[in-house]
Amino acid sequence: MLNIADTLRTWCRERRPFALATVIRVSGSAPLPVGTALAVDADGDVIGSVSGGCVEGAVYELCQQVLKSDERPTRARFGYSDDDAFAVGLTCGGELDVLVQRIDPTDQPHLIAALDEVASGRPAAVAQIVDGPEELLGRTLGFTGDGSTHEAAAGGEQGKRWEPWERSVAGQARALLRAGRSGRVEVGGDTTTCPERLSVLVHTHASRPRMLIFGAVDFAGALSEIGRFLGYRVTVCDARPVFATPARFPHADEVVADWPHRYLAATEVDARTAVCVLTHDAKFDIPLLRQALSLPVGYVGAMGSRRTHQHRLELLREADIPEAHLARLHSPIGLDLGAHTPEETAISIAAEIIAHTHQASGTPLTRHTGPIHHRTTP
Structure with a gap:
């Protein structure tokens, strides 16, 4: 919803x-x-x-x-x-x-509270019973990102029956909220919480995932625009203040003049974060990738030719980066779209990030059989 x-x-x-x-x-x-x-x-x-x-x-x-x-x-x-x-x-x-x-709405103040959080850009979730006893069907519970819980006002048997398994729903809903994912969870079906098995759909609105773009180059300008279009909170970072300016990257949420590896070590990341290294300069790339590949981020990609990629791998191995970490590196960055311009390259990179996020192949649908839409389980 x-x-x-x-x-x-x-x-x-x-x-x-x-x-x-x-x-x-x-x-x-x-x-x-x-x-x-x-x-x-x-x-x-x-x-x-x-x-x-x-x-x-x-x-x-x-x-x-x-x-x-x-x-x-x-x-x-x-x-x-x-x-x-x-x-x-x-x-x-x-x-x-x-x-x-x-x-x-007069009976569901918790829904207004959750929608207010969403409108303010803060994390929120609404849990909705979608399968179970008829009298509980459609009942909702709201959560805010700070851990607060807002329950719909309800009396009688309905109000009594929500309480035993509210804690279970709350824990699973907050886990989904932290992961930035919506999905169905099953609760009840035992004597300690609720005798009936209930299916609850958790709608989440998480904070925007981050896209960290390192290298204040033309490709970064195009990628920051498409990243923002896809819903990312975009940061462009470069060690050269003369290039790392908001005027050059109007679509970025923030532009930072700092050494890339130092900024990455100090900033907040999570499993949804995409790290895009566009500098293709070893003095920036190696310390940055060494840091990025050790973090629990969702995607790490680096721009450069195949020769640059091979040389980069040699330097990373010399820096004792484990092979398991190197296997996470998407380099050369992007899908094979025949891209030449910064805009085409940005689409190539964004397409690879989308495919990686949804564990898809990135190949033409004409070469596949079966369902078109990938379904992920929470």
């Missing part, structure tokens, strides 16, 4: 009830991932998408029905039908399950 957080926040602030349709399961080549949502307010205004257009009309009708009749949450499955070419279904051949529920 956080894909439409801005509009949902406005509707919640205006105390405007709405119906929320959330993708809770996908299989095959369904076009959008689990957690994607569409919402409809009482005036019929719609925001978001659950299928890229294939089944939007049917989901819109379900939303209006649930919103107007104040029904309990309902689930619907959409897939491809060979029997009727005009039937509502996914032309891509996949299947998806959608949960449609009515949201009354």
Whole structure:
């Protein structure tokens, strides 16, 4: 649901009830991932998408029905039908399950709190029950990045039954939030927490992953632009102050004049961080790569010719860098796209980062069979 957080926040602030349709399961080549949502307010205004257009009309009708009749949450499955070419279904051949529920903002202050965090750019998560007892279906719990928990106001049996397994949901939700990933978790099914097995979809909004670009060159300018477009918080770093200026890199979130290895040793990184070394100068590259390859970052790539790469490997081995660390190095950086210009090269580098992040091959889809969309498990 956080894909439409801005509009949902406005509707919640205006105390405007709405119906929320959330993708809770996908299989095959369904076009959008689990957690994607569409919402409809009482005036019929719609925001978001659950299928890229294939089944939007049917989901819109379900939303209006649930919103107007104040029904309990309902689930619907959409897939491809060979029997009727005009039937509502996914032309891509996949299947998806959608949960449609009515949201009354006055009953869910925790949702407003989570959406406020998202609007401010701070980490937040919303846990949503998507499978389990009917009376619990659709129930939500909100979390902020500082560890605070916001629960929906609810009385009666519903309120009593949330408490025993709230701690389990909170722990798993915060783990997903730290990793910057959304996904389904299973809780309950035992005598110590909750007798029923519950499936909970955790929607996360994490801080932006970092892209650290070393070398204030033309390629860095193009890469900083595409990195920001992809949602990274981009830093350009170079030891030469005359080149490391904000005016030369307007798309970077920050530009740092410092020795690359010294900056990297002092800055914060995590498993989502992409380190791109574009200097192809040994006096910068070797101490920087020695540092980068020892850190738990997601991607390390270095620019240069194959001759430069071989010489770089020799110097790194002389510096006693373990082979296991060297195996993490993407060099020469980027995919084989025949790139020549800085812009083409930036696309080549970004494409390799995307493929590496999703554990994909980076080869043309025409050479593959099976599902197009890769699904990762939390």
